[in-house]
Amino acid sequence: MLVQPIHNNSQSAHVVVLGNEKGGSGKSTTALHIAVALLKAGQRVATIDLDSRQKSFTHYIENRRAWAERAGLKLETPTHYCVERAEGASVEANEAQEFANFSQAIAKIEHTHDVVVIDTPGNDTYLMRLAHSMADTLVTPLNDSFVDFDVLATLDPTNFAVTGESHYAEMVREARRQRRLVDGRLTDWIVVRNRLSQLGSRNKRLVGEGIAELAKRMGFRCVDGFAERVVYREFFPRGLTALDDLDETTLGTRPNMSHVTAREEVIALLNALHLPLTENGKRRAAARAEWYSVMDQPLQVHDVLA
Numbered sequence: 001m002l003v004q005p006i007h008n009n010s011q012s013a014h015v016v017v018l019g020n021e022k023g024g025s026g027k028s029t030t031a032l033h034i035a036v037a038l039l040k041a042g043q044r045v046a047t048i049d050l051d052s053r054q055k056s057f058t059h060y061i062e063n064r065r066a067w068a069e070r071a072g073l074k075l076e077t078p079t080h081y082c083v084e085r086a087e088g089a090s091v092e093a094n095e096a097q098e099f100a101n102f103s104q105a106i107a108k109i110e111h112t113h114d115v116v117v118i119d120t121p122g123n124d125t126y127l128m129r130l131a132h133s134m135a136d137t138l139v140t141p142l143n144d145s146f147v148d149f150d151v152l153a154t155l156d157p158t159n160f161a162v163t164g165e166s167h168y169a170e171m172v173r174e175a176r177r178q179r180r181l182v183d184g185r186l187t188d189w190i191v192v193r194n195r196l197s198q199l200g201s202r203n204k205r206l207v208g209e210g211i212a213e214l215a216k217r218m219g220f221r222c223v224d225g226f227a228e229r230v231v232y233r234e235f236f237p238r239g240l241t242a243l244d245d246l247d248e249t250t251l252g253t254r255p256n257m258s259h260v261t262a263r264e265e266v267i268a269l270l271n272a273l274h275l276p277l278t279e280n281g282k283r284r285a286a287a288r289a290e291w292y293s294v295m296d297q298p299l300q301v302h303d304v305l306a
């Protein structure tokens with residue numbers, strides 16, 4: 001499978017890719033939280049869904065737009081594109097078509113936006129590889145389970161030491177190599193532990209040790225992301241995130257401690273990603289924060305993001 005990276009020069013938007021060759025690890029949920037956090041930080045954000053079969057990211061954003069309109073709310077939404085897969089008989093023709101579809105979406109946004117957040121499918125596709133090879137920041141959410149760890153590495157069953165790299169880790173290594181060939185930059189790869197149990201367990205500790213060992217070997221950073229919380233599942237029909245002003249109008253119920261803690265963990269994740277926020281964006285966010293303080297509103301997320 002030939003992957004030609006799309007050149008992304010220094011004037012272009014910063015590319016954040018959500019990837020993990022496994023469904024259900026939290027890519028789409030994390031993608032929307034990152035996009036909304038950046039919008040709230042004054043950044044001009046575009047989003048691309050490459051999972052055109054499931055379209056979870058697209059539906060999440062459509063739900064957000066529809067709910068904002070219906071409830072008369074101001075919910076920030078990104079400029080969004082869903083890139084369709086080509087389904088013809090020839091692999092070469094499909095790849096050429098998909099490359100064209102993807103390049104067109106990138107060309108429309110790369111010079112007018114500060115950040116592009118790209119969600120990818122949980123299986124190995126041409127478009128998913130292409131996105132990995134142009135990532136400035138690659139975020140891999142990983143459920144806290146050895147079944148999910150298996151896409152990154154194999155383990156010795158006696159002492160749980162890492163014995164080898166799995167297919168997804170090898171694919172990322174190759175994509176990073178290609179990214180480096182294009183402009184000498186190294187993709188910042190961050191593995192984000194998701195759906196963490198709120199209680200300590202042997203499994204949680206052993207998975208953590210395996211990730212830490214692999215991080216050194218593969219050159220990624222590992223951060224604790226979101227705990228297992230039912231609120232993340234409830235957000236989808238209204239397209240909400242833990243960062244929105246959650247009250248009875250937005251949420252349909254009074255927010256609880258879980259919403260507050262979820263917001264804190266999303267802010268902690270965003271800070272850990274070290275995404276470059278543009279000065280213009282920071283000024284926009286500061287102006288809005290000033291407006292909020294004049295209006296005597298509660299603390300907003302853009303005040304907190306570093």
Ligand SMILES: Nc1ncnc2c1ncn2[C@@H]1O[C@H](COP(=O)(O)OP(=O)(O)O)[C@@H](O)[C@H]1O
Nearest residue numbers: 023024025026027028029195226227228229233
């Ligand atoms: N931290 C979390 N706590 C509870 N449920 C979660 C969490 N993160 C994701 N989910 C749920 O897990 C499922 C898979 O998440 P999703 O973001 O669609 O993953 P992916 O895009 O990797 O397939 C969804 O039902 C989502 O609501």
Ligand SMILES: [Mg+2]
Nearest residue numbers: 027028051056
């Ligand atoms: Mg998804």
